[in-house]
Amino acid sequence: MARLLENEALRILADNKLPVPRFEYAATPEEAKQAAENLNVPVVIKALVPVANRGKAGAVVFADEPEQAALNTEVLLGSSVQHCLVEKVLICEKLNTDQELFVSITIDHGLQCPVVFASTAGGVDFEEIVSRNPEKIRKVYVDPYKGLPDYVAKETWADLGLKGSVLRDAAMILSKLYNVFGAYDCDLLEVNPLVITKESKICIVSAAMTIDDAALFRHPELNHVLQMGNDYAWRALTSMEKDIVDINETDPYRGKVMCMELGGGDIAFMCGGCGGSLLMLDALLQYGGKPANYLAFDGNPPERKVYGLTKVLLAKPGVRGLFVCANIANDVQVDVVANGIVKALQEAKKSGDFPVVVRLAGVNDEIGREIFNAAGVEYYGEEITMTMAAKRMIERMNQIKAG
Amino acid sequence: MGILVDRNSRVGIVGITGLDAMAAAKDMLNYGTPVLAGISPGRRGERIQEIPVYDTVRQAVEEQGVNTMLIYAPPAFILDAVQETLASDIKLMVIPTEKVPNQDVLKAIYEIKAVGARMIGPNTIGLIHPLERVKLGAIGGDKVERCFIPGCVGVISRSAGMTAETAHMIKKSGLGVSTAVNIGGDALIGTTPKELLELFERDPQTKAVILFTERNILLEEEVMEFIGQGSFSKPLIAAIAGKHTLHMLKKPWLGYEKIADESADKWSEKLKRLKAAGVHVADKYDDIITILQDLELEESWVV
Numbered sequence: 219m220a221r222l223l224e225n226e227a228l229r230i231l232a233d234n235k236l237p238v239p240r241f242e243y244a245a246t247p248e249e250a251k252q253a254a255e256n257l258n259v260p261v262v263i264k265a266l267v268p269v270a271n272r273g274k275a276g277a278v279v280f281a282d283e284p285e286q287a288a289l290n291t292e293v294l295l296g297s298s299v300q301h302c303l304v305e306k307v308l309i310c311e312k313l314n315t316d317q318e319l320f321v322s323i324t325i326d327h328g329l330q331c332p333v334v335f336a337s338t339a340g341g342v343d344f345e346e347i348v349s350r351n352p353e354k355i356r357k358v359y360v361d362p363y364k365g366l367p368d369y370v371a372k373e374t375w376a377d378l379g380l381k382g383s384v385l386r387d388a389a390m391i392l393s394k395l396y397n398v399f400g401a402y403d404c405d406l407l408e409v410n411p412l413v414i415t416k417e418s419k420i421c422i423v424s425a426a427m428t429i430d431d432a433a434l435f436r437h438p439e440l441n442h443v444l445q446m447g448n449d450y451a452w453r454a455l456t457s458m459e460k461d462i463v464d465i466n467e468t469d470p471y472r473g474k475v476m477c478m479e480l481g482g483g484d485i486a487f488m489c490g491g492c493g494g495s496l497l498m499l500d501a502l503l504q505y506g507g508k509p510a511n512y513l514a515f516d517g518n519p520p521e522r523k524v525y526g527l528t529k530v531l532l533a534k535p536g537v538r539g540l541f542v543c544a545n546i547a548n549d550v551q552v553d554v555v556a557n558g559i560v561k562a563l564q565e566a567k568k569s570g571d572f573p574v575v576v577r578l579a580g581v582n583d584e585i586g587r588e589i590f591n592a593a594g595v596e597y598y599g600e601e602i603t604m605t606m607a608a609k610r611m612i613e614r615m616n617q618i619k620a621g
Numbered sequence: 622m623g624i625l626v627d628r629n630s631r632v633g634i635v636g637i638t639g640l641d642a643m644a645a646a647k648d649m650l651n652y653g654t655p656v657l658a659g660i661s662p663g664r665r666g667e668r669i670q671e672i673p674v675y676d677t678v679r680q681a682v683e684e685q686g687v688n689t690m691l692i693y694a695p696p697a698f699i700l701d702a703v704q705e706t707l708a709s710d711i712k713l714m715v716i717p718t719e720k721v722p723n724q725d726v727l728k729a730i731y732e733i734k735a736v737g738a739r740m741i742g743p744n745t746i747g748l749i750h751p752l753e754r755v756k757l758g759a760i761g762g763d764k765v766e767r768c769f770i771p772g773c774v775g776v777i778s779r780s781a782g783m784t785a786e787t788a789h790m791i792k793k794s795g796l797g798v799s800t801a802v803n804i805g806g807d808a809l810i811g812t813t814p815k816e817l818l819e820l821f822e823r824d825p826q827t828k829a830v831i832l833f834t835e836r837n838i839l840l841e842e843e844v845m846e847f848i849g850q851g852s853f854s855k856p857l858i859a860a861i862a863g864k865h866t867l868h869m870l871k872k873p874w875l876g877y878e879k880i881a882d883e884s885a886d887k888w889s890e891k892l893k894r895l896k897a898a899g900v901h902v903a904d905k906y907d908d909i910i911t912i913l914q915d916l917e918l919e920e921s922w923v924v
């Protein structure tokens with residue numbers, strides 16, 4: 219999942235002849251003042267962070283004068299919005315809003331085709347209004363080869379009650395948005411709001427764009443502007459997650475890693491495969507455990523990678539044990555993983571009072587078993603199930619807590 | 622017996638000159654899979670693991686009668702490989718390639734459905750039919766019997782790794798596998814659990830099916846609807862990863878996702894509905910063993 223910051227999304231839309239407000243961006247209050255002077259109208263100042271609901275988070279402010287733009291920018295810079303540090307702000311011309319529309323284009327995974335949502339209830343309260351008034355939203359499924367015909371875009375807005383030149387303009391914008399969605403391999407292209415001004419002009423005020431990271435080879439020009447985030451949580455990476463990403467990058471193709479730090483917790487969690495690891499997270503929770511993170515590795519990670527990952531997980535304050543578990547896999551070298559884990563444990567001086575339970579079955583199990591046993595690590599191969607390993611981990615944690 | 626593949630399958634491998642494909646081809650042949658042709662442009666006349674290589678799918682079909690295709694092309698070439706395979710009227714393809722662009726997968730699925738063909742994957746470790754010793758992809762590796770022995774339990778798994786682990790649980794319970802299919806872990810997949818349940822329903826060898834999914838609103842709804850219609854008469858065991866935790870990891874981001882996201886309440890409601898529909902939901906993964914044993918299935922396929 220790769221996201222674009224709003225200034226980049228707006229730039230792409232403008233490049234594709236879509237109406238966006240005049241905008242600049244600023245990293246200091248002085249730049250903000252200059253930007254407001256350049257625009258020479260009342261402005262909207264928005265934190266440039268790749269998260270939604272900035273309006274409700276207080277990360278969108280207004281300024282009538284350049285001095286005020288500088289002051290308001292100073293407040294936003296250095297603050298954080300949903301764990302994302304604000305390093306830049308977007309400064310756009312403020313429009314005379316009459317009505318706010320909403321457009322979202324994404325892929326419907328059930329019907330396996332693109333889907334367009336259009337609504338006349340745009341704005342910060344969109345979800346609430348639409349859940350109460352389902353007639354204010356239209357959903358259109360799109361043939362992946364034909365695309366969104368112009369007449370369907372027109373019908374969609376006409377059904378929602380738009381008329382006159384606004385209807386024609388909104389239809390044209392919807393068609394063009396769909397074309398951008400396809401041309402840039404978007405996972406999501408969302409415009410909220412699409413504003414109709416008191417002068418009956420129509421303009422995209424805010425846009426969110428995520429790109430299918432599997433398709434990035436078709437868009438090398440976007441490489442330097444993409445914000446890479448976590449597949450699950452739409453927030454900036456924590457320092458633990460950043461460290462894990464760095465370690466992953468050293469060997470990106472061997473033992474691919476996904477990590478998410480969880481709040482608090484006392485069990486460092488390093489499990490194999492996405493399905494198996496989720497299952498083990500379930501199991502630890504069902505037995506009353508508190509994982510400190512979620513880390514899933516795929517395939518066959520080399521020793522230095524396993525060592526690096528373990529080291530980062532063990533360093534989290536409050537961690538009192540380590541759980542490593544994976545499904546039976548013909549490509550995981552248990553001895554290699556064992557060497558990495560044992561090295562990190564020994565360096566961190568973790569011994570008997572630090573429970574470690576490992577369940578790994580793959581290649582060289584018996585050599586792995588010897589390495590783990592020699593280091594005093596409780597190791598199991600396929601003789602026990604994954605669930606039993608999780609249960610054993612919790613028993614060990616309970617022992618140290620009781621003792 | 623079993624589904625999708627059998628001794629009559631005549632397998633071709635697109636991209637056979639790649640490292641992953643070569644390794645898989647070796648294990649497939651050793652297991653007994655009838656791999657008859659490889660396809661790699663400009664490499665006609667070569668042999669990989671004794672398998673003759675052709676430049677085009679059409680040549681492989683004309684000269685070897687290939688009717689089942691394993692596609693190891695790089696992500697950018699998957700859509701073209703699917704189109705080439707369909708053009709030769711091949712109705713089953715399996716795609717291990719990871720990271721295929723969504724829009725290409727959408728188009729591939731669209732074309733496949735238009736002609737009534739079937740695609741497993743992308744991003745699948747493959748499928749296996751232990752009784753007839755046919756496997757497509759790296760599934761089972763070079764030690765197939767460690768997990769996969771012949772039997773009467775079908776496996777449908779979202780997770781590649783858990784396909785083998787689930788087969789191992791079946792083995793622990795004293796049974797074996799009819800056909801195991803890793804449907805792929807991506808958001809867009811060619812064949813859904815419901816479509817495989819239709820095939821397992823008609824397969825005399827299969828007496829029960831285990832479905833391993835990661836909590837996913839759409840796939841489960843489809844299965845529930847299918848079972849609710851009475852279309853599946855055999856016992857179905859569901860193991861769902863992330864059922865207690867995915868809401869912890871997943872925080873909705875934008876408006877659309879908020880609409881699509883389900884709350885924890887809705888989720889427990891769904892578990893109840895799955896159970897009410899007669900699905901055996903494994904609360905813990907280990908429960909698979911006791912559920913299977915309680916079903917008292919007989920491995921009557923044994924000759």
